Amino acid sequence: MEYPIVNGLDFNVFNSPEESIYYSHCLRYLVFDRLNAAQNVVEFGSGDGVPVVSAIKKSNFQGLVTGFEVNPVASEKARDLIAACGLQDRYEVIHGSFFDEASFRSEDILISDPPFLPAKTNRIMDPLLWGGNDGSDIYLRLIERGYDTLMLMIASYSNPLKILSAAFDSEYVVQDFLVSPMTIGEYSREKPVWERLMEMKHAGEAFYSSTHFLLAGVVLGRNPARASMAEALTNVLTAIR
Numbered sequence: 001m002e003y004p005i006v007n008g009l010d011f012n013v014f015n016s017p018e019e020s021i022y023y024s025h026c027l028r029y030l031v032f033d034r035l036n037a038a039q040n041v042v043e044f045g046s047g048d049g050v051p052v053v054s055a056i057k058k059s060n061f062q063g064l065v066t067g068f069e070v071n072p073v074a075s076e077k078a079r080d081l082i083a084a085c086g087l088q089d090r091y092e093v094i095h096g097s098f099f100d101e102a103s104f105r106s107e108d109i110l111i112s113d114p115p116f117l118p119a120k121t122n123r124i125m126d127p128l129l130w131g132g133n134d135g136s137d138i139y140l141r142l143i144e145r146g147y148d149t150l151m152l153m154i155a156s157y158s159n160p161l162k163i164l165s166a167a168f169d170s171e172y173v174v175q176d177f178l179v180s181p182m183t184i185g186e187y188s189r190e191k192p193v194w195e196r197l198m199e200m201k202h203a204g205e206a207f208y209s210s211t212h213f214l215l216a217g218v219v220l221g222r223n224p225a226r227a228s229m230a231e232a233l234t235n236v237l238t239a240i241r
């Protein structure tokens with residue numbers, strides 16, 4: 001999938017405090033607070049860096065998070081924030097596409113609140129938030145990479161059953177999750193996104209009400225000894241209609 005920059009230098013920085021705060025909460029409780037040792041973490045799409053900085057400050061995380069952010073304005077904001085908080089030993093943000101820049105080490109934990117807006121076209125308010133025709137493209141590419149553990153924010157309106165089925169085909173189990181309603185905001189209501197969401201709802205690929213969708217922080221791992229919470233997660237993500 002290509003990421004043409006429609007507005008030239010006019011980059012918008014992702015702005016959804018409700019979603020970013022929840023991502024930060026999931027990072028803290030599902031990832032950072034559970035680590036016993038220093039662990040390297042890699043992040044797809046750091047935005048302005050606030051979620052990771054905030055989670056690191058509230059936890060006892062001893063490793064290094066290496067984030068990748070393709071939006072130059074956002075990555076610069078993230079780097080300024082990291083420096084202002086004195087967290088250079090814990091968090092670095094590299095400007096560029098994750099798919100071009102990130103070197104792969106399977107033992108790193110991959111974290112992301114990825115672009116997941118479904119639309120037939122990437123000509124939307126912020127093309128960098130486009131998740132392909134059904135919103136699942138980036139999830140599938142991240143799953144394909146083969147990290148041992150991922151913590152992905154999965155949206156109930158981005159074909160979650162397809163995303164989970166790809167994860168199961170790649171032998172991941174759902175090790176844990178947290179879920180919360182999110183307000184359907186301006187990104188979702190933009191015409192090309194909203195039209196596609198209505199089609200997907202009819203097709204049983206998107207689950208949302210007139211006001212909310214669900215966002216789940218999901219830990220996917222390859223440890224077969226862990227009981228999978230797949231059925232519970234599937235039931236929850238498809239519950240809101």
Ligand SMILES: C[S@@+](CC[C@H](N)C(=O)[O-])C[C@H]1O[C@@H](n2cnc3c(N)ncnc32)[C@H](O)[C@@H]1O
Nearest residue numbers: 014020045046047068069070071097098113128
């Ligand atoms: C939903 S936003 C989340 C931002 C931030 N993590 C937060 O929760 O506030 C997704 C982010 O992914 C970035 N992004 C999109 N494609 C990317 C790519 N190929 N490599 C790195 N970042 C990318 C976008 O610019 C955007 O900042």
